[in-house]
Amino acid sequence: MKILLVRPPVPKHTIGLKHIMICEPLELEYVAASINGHELMIFDHLVEKGFKKRFKDFNPDVVVSSCYKTGTNEVIKIFRYVKTIAPKCITIVGGVHATLVPEDFADISVDIIGIGDGTMLLSEIINAIAQNQSLLDIPGVAIPIRKGELIKSPKRPYMPKADTLPLPRRDLVKHLKHKYYYLMHKPVVTMKTTWGCWYKCNFCFTWKITDGLPYSRSPESIVKELLTIEESEIYIVDDIFLINNSRLEKLAKLIKAHNIKKNYLCYARADFIVENEDVIKLWAELGLKAVFIGLDAITDEELKDMNKQSPAHYNKLAIEILRKYKVDTYGSLIPGADYVKKDWNKLWKFIKESKLYYVNISPATPLPGAADYKNLKPYLTVPEDAHDLFDLSHQLLPTKLTKKQYYRELLKLYGKTILNMKRANENTFRTLPSIWTINYWNIILGAIKIGLQFYNGHNHHSEKELMISRYKGIELKDYSFNSKFNHPSFQNFVTKEVSFTEDMANAVG
Template sequence: MKVLILTPQALYRRWPTTPDTTKMMTNAAPVTMAQLAGALKGHEVRILDGNVYDIPLKEYAEHIRWADVAGMNVMCSYAALNTELNLKFIKKLRPDLPVVMGGHHPTFQDAEWIERGADAVVRREGEVTFPELVDALAAGRDLSGVAGVTWRGTNGEVNRNPDRPFVQDLDTLPLPRWDLVDFSGYYLYLRRAGKSACVETGRGCEQSCAFCQVGPMWHNTHRFKSTERVLAEMRLLKENGVTQVFIVDDNYGSKLDTTRQAALYEGMRRENFGFEWGGFFRHDYIRANHELMLAAAASGLKFVCIGFESVQGADLKEFNKGNAAFDGGGSYEEEYRFLKEAGITVFGFMVIGYPGQSQAAAMQTIENAHSFCDYPVVTVYKPLPGTAGYRKTKQDGLLAKEMFYHDSFTVAVKGTKPILAAYNKFFVRYVGNPVRLVRNLLDPRLRRVELAIIRWFALGIFNANPDNVSDFLWFLFKGRKLGEEEVIEHLRKKYLSEENVARLARRAGA
């Protein structure tokens, strides 16, 4: 069969900037799509990454007409409306084309995606489930025998098959099909230009942070590839001209595998890969492993993403963060100085607007962020389905809306609009601060990142079109006075309407 693996095209855009700030520092070729392609033995596969390649609608339609089955990824509620619009667009062009959803969002809201038109959902891991699903379709069988799948029956009913056990030995997974990937659009803003790609060294997380879907996604397990397997994947990347790597593990800096990491850094130096790389680390891991972090820097580590979340101990307890090294924020500053001296850039991830958090406490975290990170990446709390935080927020009656969709115009927790407004003002001041801008442009460690941020904002502004500018003006003068569900419903009616889908189909040549 001809299998199209895709992330959605940007048929719906936010303006003046997109909500996905992570693309500023982690725009690397996705190993998940390449690895899934490697698992599809005996089938013809194409990879189409709409996160990076914004192709004309007619070209998009040609890929859709080529395929016998399409697999589409959606990670979060921010992307749900655009993904659903892609689903409707595909079905408008090809009502007969089976569309299979995968990723965190469909795993926890599988029935909702079937009700919205998807033919099947692959829950959690896909490298075994998706090939079995494609083989069943090729043989003309229904999906009742494929574990880990939720699917639409002949009468429209939702069928949820039993879960599939996790792959225990990740070394048995196929090598990624990097030959199917066009690397030209991917780049990590480090200190030099070059192709970039993701590497997965492990899967899952043993932590139970209340706001995070990763723990529930993987049942709080953490599995690892062997050092030799990771080095083999890195050799493939070097053969493809990759010079920058993002280790995409949800919790790469884990207390569970320091011996394996030491062997990996030694192997990277021995093989002389010359990669510049980054990944997600925990603050308490860094504090306990200075020598290992210096070894990582010697192997090419140039940036870390650290989930600080808050400088308030009460918040961390509420988050169930489990940061044993937290001492009121002083250790944050100490570790930042250590990393800075090692030549490592720090992206500090923070969550504000948690139920019960005061505006003063929220602003204290982000206004002090400059003392413990180079770039604050702030999220206004979204209770994600499947998490302990979602269950508690809903039980306490504090959920401002359901979480299938989310948008930067809305909040998810009742009473947090003032926090969002205060953060937006801070963000404008922070980005527009000329002293900060000049200082970072003069710092070799930060210059390329700063230029990336400028580029990201410029692209967002130049992506203006009548639809997204009218959305902005509508919200400015009317939408902000409405409830959260009313805002989402306005966007749904505008973008998911039959009229809008038909308009897109006509532009695609249908």
């Protein structure tokens, strides 16, 4: 079979990193790695154009996509287009949001939903389709039977042991590698060494998606992958990479033994950095260039409300330690919906005193799957299917300031922090290029584009713009659940356990 793996485009209203970073579609590279005996192609909407022509030229039997919540409607748009051109083409969606809220993909255009990590699951689904076997014999599968409703197979563990995963198929996007970058790290390769998280912050779903159980690769497995990578810039996308002392020390020894010369950017918690300065020193010598820290808030009260389990004063200490070893801090901050001008001023004071330059200021966005979502859901100011606004940049809860004032305060804080060359020169180390290079001005241009989005952010909440956010593509008027289940190409692999009788067909039509 021909299988087309598609990364959806960034939606119109989604604010943020698309203007200053685009990384490879690692999740698609992983699922491709376990599929053998079929013709595979990846289409990356973030850096490629001409999807419709590619689809028609390749003429796939199966189209697969994956996304976070923001991309939900984009995936459905793609699948609805696919069904208008090739109704027999099988559509499969997986990924984080499909695992958390599979019902959001219970659309006429979606044939199969994968729940859990797709690296091994997708290959099982593809084999079942090829052999005309029942899909619901496979744990972790859901099939839409009508809008918003699914049939599900038994639950499966989120993923197998991490060391059993194949290495991602980067060869499928090798022709695009010059387009993948993170700020000044270019070209950049993304790596994943742990799925899940050890902590239970109530605004985050990472720990919940794996049922509270992190899956980590061994140092030997990580080095095996590093030895296959030509590029020097490595972005480790684990939610927390710097966490296990013995693992990090063993990995460092192996990297030295194999004489691997790379530059690394990764994630860590402030408390680990403060309590393990020796690890920071060791990894700075190995090539650690930048560390993302979820600083999140600047007061103990705010951090306690987030269940952060780290004191506020550790944030400044962690930044100081990274500065000591000339490692840049990429700090994430979460301003609350109740912020007024004095709170924004306090945040600026913290940024200035801490000498932070690289910041990601993310309004507290309720996310399905997070521990606090159930309590915050009644207060959402936008519909749940306005998916592109759930981007950690829009404020979706009632604010004390007007929405316009809130976004302007956020924008001003970004401006004071980033659009200041003196601050940039004084407060950064290894990652800032010369102002005379094209890379520098590309980042500035990207920052300006993001600024324009924030400037107009309050308008995204209007009725007109919400209609655009909620749009799911063309209606499939000549295509129904009845016709799908009665079509030979679907009957061949639909469940043996559920018999689609005339009554059932009427119910789901």
